[in-house]
Amino acid sequence: MFELVFKALGEPTRLKIIKLLAHRELCVCDLEEILQMSQPRISQHLKVLKHAGLVNDWKEGQRTICSLNQISLNNTINEFLQYIAKPIESIAEMAEEVARIPAVTGETCLKRSCKETI
Amino acid sequence: MFELVFKALGEPTRLKIIKLLAHRELCVCDLEEILQMSQPRISQHLKVLKHAGLVNDWKEGQRTICSLNQISLNNTINEFLQYIAKPIESIAEMAEEVARIPAVTGETCLKRSCKETI
DNA sequence: TAGACACATAATAAAATACTTATATAATTA
């Protein structure tokens, strides 16, 4: 989930689209003209942004108008900061990794040298 | 700059490393053991994280201890939110794009149809 | 209703990333 969003934000064209949509709603055709990029290129980047929940769009006649989902962007970032801050023991998906965290930093290396538990 | 950081965060292994280092300082060898991944793999991901300014490291004997640069992470995220919020006209790198923003959404399409300025 | 238009998607080519295996280096220990 964070991965999808960060991956979407980690690309220069998509960052520009985000910034443009933060300024104002635009149709695909506007973005094409503003960024001087091919229509499929814009279309595909928008798809990635929509998948990440960062951009909303709707039809108006034959045009597709796009807008930035500010709320989703803010929420995701807040949730990420909370994720980083909360105790690692509370993250179910990391249970296996947590079980392998050594008691002290570097203990793993010592163990290997001794070939036994400290 | 945002691109580097988001690209660094947009990968599952690196996200796990970030979360582990948020919990505690760890040496490369610890990460290798905790994540059950090869040493070069860990090393290369750490390089990306260091380049993005998200991880600090120092030598202690033959070990390399890594820590999360919380401040840098928080700063980058705050700066990103400010970047999104501030007027697009104030962003020098986007001057060319800004000059091409149409007066109203969808105007670009109309222009094309008419083959002349509105 | 036949174009023209805005957009999406498929297919493909090119480029960037990620992972593995192999090797190098510096610190540590026997």
Added chain:
DNA sequence: TAATTATATAAGTATTTTATTATGTGTCTA
């Protein structure tokens, strides 16, 4: 001082992303 250890880096391969070209679909307009 010769192994061993922790880590980095290089080289090669596999995988994923990105961009282009080509084509399809629904909407509007002449």
